[in-house]
Amino acid sequence: MVAETPAPEKKSNCLACNKPIKKLKRYYRDGQFYCNKKCWRNYLKKSKEEKK
Numbered sequence: 346m347v348a349e350t351p352a353p354e355k356k357s358n359c360l361a362c363n364k365p366i367k368k369l370k371r372y373y374r375d376g377q378f379y380c381n382k383k384c385w386r387n388y389l390k391k392s393k394e395e396k397k
């Protein structure tokens with residue numbers, strides 16, 4: 346078995362949908378990358394719900 350070592354997080358994954366952001370338009374907000382504004386808002390909404 347080949348143990349794959351997890352690559353260090355480069356903060357290049359969308360925090361909303363967790364997709365790696367490469368060719369996609371990067372939406373930079375608050376030091377994090379998102380696919381677009383929609384994902385950013387989704388993440389904000391999600392994080393707010395988790396805080397409850």
Ligand SMILES: [Zn+2]
Binds near residue numbers: 363364
């Ligand atoms: Zn996204």
